[in-house]
Amino acid sequence: MTKSTRDIVVAALHEAVGVLDDPVHAHKLKAGEDIPLSNIEIDSLSTFEVVMQLEDELGLELDADEVTEQKSVAALVAFLDTRKGALEPLVL
Amino acid sequence: MSAKHQASGQDAVSVLSSSEYCPIHYRERHAALAQRLGLSVESILFSLEHIPLCLDGDSHVQKRREVAKLIGERRTIVDGAIDEIVAKNFGGFARTGDIDVLAGGVIPAGDELIAALIGVETGLAEDSLVSRVFSQTKGVAKRRRMDAELSQLIDRVKSQFPDDSKDRIGSRIALAILGRDALQGTVTRSLRAHFENLDGKPLHSKSMAPVPTHTGVPFIDRQAKAEIELAGHLIAKDEVVRCHLDSFEGDADGDRSSFFGAGSHLCLGKPISLKLFQEISRFLNQLQTCVRETEFQLRKDDVFLIPSTFKVEITQ
Numbered sequence: 001m002t003k004s005t006r007d008i009v010v011a012a013l014h015e016a017v018g019v020l021d022d023p024v025h026a027h028k029l030k031a032g033e034d035i036p037l038s039n040i041e042i043d044s045l046s047t048f049e050v051v052m053q054l055e056d057e058l059g060l061e062l063d064a065d066e067v068t069e070q071k072s073v074a075a076l077v078a079f080l081d082t083r084k085g086a087l088e089p090l091v092l
Numbered sequence: 093m094s095a096k097h098q099a100s101g102q103d104a105v106s107v108l109s110s111s112e113y114c115p116i117h118y119r120e121r122h123a124a125l126a127q128r129l130g131l132s133v134e135s136i137l138f139s140l141e142h143i144p145l146c147l148d149g150d151s152h153v154q155k156r157r158e159v160a161k162l163i164g165e166r167r168t169i170v171d172g173a174i175d176e177i178v179a180k181n182f183g184g185f186a187r188t189g190d191i192d193v194l195a196g197g198v199i200p201a202g203d204e205l206i207a208a209l210i211g212v213e214t215g216l217a218e219d220s221l222v223s224r225v226f227s228q229t230k231g232v233a234k235r236r237r238m239d240a241e242l243s244q245l246i247d248r249v250k251s252q253f254p255d256d257s258k259d260r261i262g263s264r265i266a267l268a269i270l271g272r273d274a275l276q277g278t279v280t281r282s283l284r285a286h287f288e289n290l291d292g293k294p295l296h297s298k299s300m301a302p303v304p305t306h307t308g309v310p311f312i313d314r315q316a317k318a319e320i321e322l323a324g325h326l327i328a329k330d331e332v333v334r335c336h337l338d339s340f341e342g343d344a345d346g347d348r349s350s351f352f353g354a355g356s357h358l359c360l361g362k363p364i365s366l367k368l369f370q371e372i373s374r375f376l377n378q379l380q381t382c383v384r385e386t387e388f389q390l391r392k393d394d395v396f397l398i399p400s401t402f403k404v405e406i407t408q
Contacts (some may be wrong), residue, residue, distance in 0.1 A: 045128050052129055052232040062231040065394065 005058070005084070006077045012053035013073075016046045034074040042068075058084060095313055095334035103323050104335035109355030113314035113333065114148040118226055122235075133235060135242035136225055139269060142262025143225075145312075145357055152356070159263045160360055166209050170364055173208040177201050178371045185295065185406060186379050190386070193280060193402040194218070202275045205368060209271065209361075210264040212252040214245055216272070223273035226395045242269075271361055277308015277398035278351065278365070279372065284402065286376075287383045295379040302370045307351040310338040310397045338397070382407045 003011075010029050013019040019040055020026045028035050042050065047064050055062055060083050070076040099107050107113055119140035126133045140146050144156040181201035184191045191197065199218050207213045216222060221238040222245065224230055230238065242265070249264050250256070256264075282304040290298055311334045316327045327333060340350045349366075352359035359365070384405045391400035 045125060048125055048129060048232060055231055055233045061233040061237075063229045063234070063392070064231060065229040066231075 003057070005080050006073070008054065008057045009073060009077050009080065012050045012057070013040060013042075015053055016049035017042050029073070034072045036072045037068075037070060037076065054080065060084065060087070095311075095332040097322065097325065097327055097331060097333040098336060099322065099333050100336045100339035104337065104339060105350055105354045107314050107322065107333050107335050108312060108353055108357060111356075112317055112320050114317050115146050115152075115357070116226075116313050116315055116332065118146050121228065122225070125235075129232060131232065131235065133239045135239045135246055136235070138246065138262065139222075139242050139265050140225060142259070143266040143269060144360070145270065155259075155263075155266075156356070156360065158259055159266060162260070162263045162267070163209065163360055163364070166211065167364070170205065170208045171367065174205070174368055174371050177204045177208075178368070178375050180204075182372060182375055185376060185383065186381060188381065188406050188408055191404050191406060193283065193404055194276070194399065198276050198279050198283075198402075201368075201372075202272060202279070205275070205364070206268050206271045209364065210249070210267050212249055212264070214268050215248055216241065216245065216268075220272070222269050224393075224395065225269060227393070229394045267361070270359075271365075273396045273398055274309050275361075275365060275368075277396045278304045278306065279308075279369065280399050280402050281306035281308060281397060282369070283372075284385065284388060284399075287385055287404065290383065292382055292384060294382050295376050299377050300373040302373050303348050303366065304351060304369055305348065306341050306397075307337050308396050308398050309351070311336045312353060312357075380408070 010019070014021075017040060020029065025035055025040065044064075047068055051062050051064050051067055054060065054067070058080060060080070062083075066079070067076060070079055119137055122133055122136050122140065125131070126137075142155060144152055144159055147155050178201065181197045181204070184196060195218055203214060203216065214220075220241055221230070221234055222241050224234070224238060225242075245268060246261065246265060249261050253261065253264070282301075285305050286298075286300045313332050313334050315332050316329055318329050320327050322333065337351050337353070340348050343350075349362070352362040352365070384407065385403075386405050387401050387403040388399055389401040391398050
């Protein structure tokens with residue numbers, strides 16, 4: 001089954017900073033709720049871990065500031081979906 | 093990366109000229125990230141070891157001397173090529189039609205100048221990432237692409253100059269990196285300002301300044317080696333001061349030469365860049381045609397001010 005962009009984002013955040021190890025974050029993310037990225041402690045190097053995971057999973061080229069300037073998980077997902085959409089060929 | 097402290101005008105010059113500050117440790121940052129993520133960025137690291145702007149102390153003095161020697165040896169060839177490079181790549185401004193100022197003028201002109209300077213065509217794509225080695229925000233995919241481009245460039249230089257020492261190869265790579273986006277940004281931004289200033293009048297009706305009016309390198313960051321005071325503010329050890337070269341935009345011709353930095357890190361390519369700019373200015377100032385901007389978009393970039401798109405229409 002194809003993973004959703006949200007699944008990929010949550011997995012990348014967990015891989016880099018263990019976001020699902022925090023019970024509050026885990027509850028909200030598993031319930032499909034949004035959380036501000038500022039609530040997740042991500043240092044500079046961890047940001048690049050997230051970027052690398054997202055790039056590898058989604059086949060995109062990303063800059064770190066494109067990720068850090070997103071306000072929340074939902075905003076990041078929406079941004080990535082837009083970028084993915086820009087790459088997909090038009091079906092006529 | 094954002095800097096905690098900002099310096100403009102003479103404060104910027106004083107920081108850039110001071111031995112109390114050192115360059116940003118670009119190489120170490122790339123190396124730390126590569127180690128954390130298990131990346132191979134050997135060509136990026138090699139290149140940064142040979143860029144004087146990234147070095148301090150004795151290693152800087154030695155590398156700067158080597159790069160200056162290379163420039164000195166190539167200077168006659170470069171000076172002899174500039175007229176032809178400008179006439180060939182800016183000839184479109186003499187004829188009616190649409191011009192892509194970047195792809196159809198500034199980028200090939202810059203690449204030909206660098207080829208004359210380092211002795212080999214770089215073969216870099218229009219959207220090459222090699223000058224972005226100073227960026228702190230490029231993601232992993234772009235760093236991999238940057239490393240691959242630099243690896244190809246190093247191989248190309250080695251193939252052309254098989255007897256070159258490692259240091260000599262590094263000096264040629266350093267000039268290719270330093271000369272590319274900085275030059276493109278400075279020329280395109282200054283051209284745009286001149287075209288706006290002409291306000292639809294023919295190119296010959298108002299002379300283009302012989303010194304760039306705008307810079308493609310809006311700032312240079314420096315790191316304090318120890319606690320130091322700057323303009324009444326205390327800068328802690330290791331804190332970064334952003335020296336705004338763009339604060340000289342709008343100043344008199346002489347002051348704008350500060351676009352090229354100051355002190356021991358003053359841009360070694362300054363005389364060549366100015367000569368290219370003077371020739372572009374001389375060439376355009378004689379034309380009867382008019383220029384109208386049709387498209388302009390700045391590139392998303394944390395280091396350079398450079399357009400991603402710059403198109404104009406030339407009319408009689």
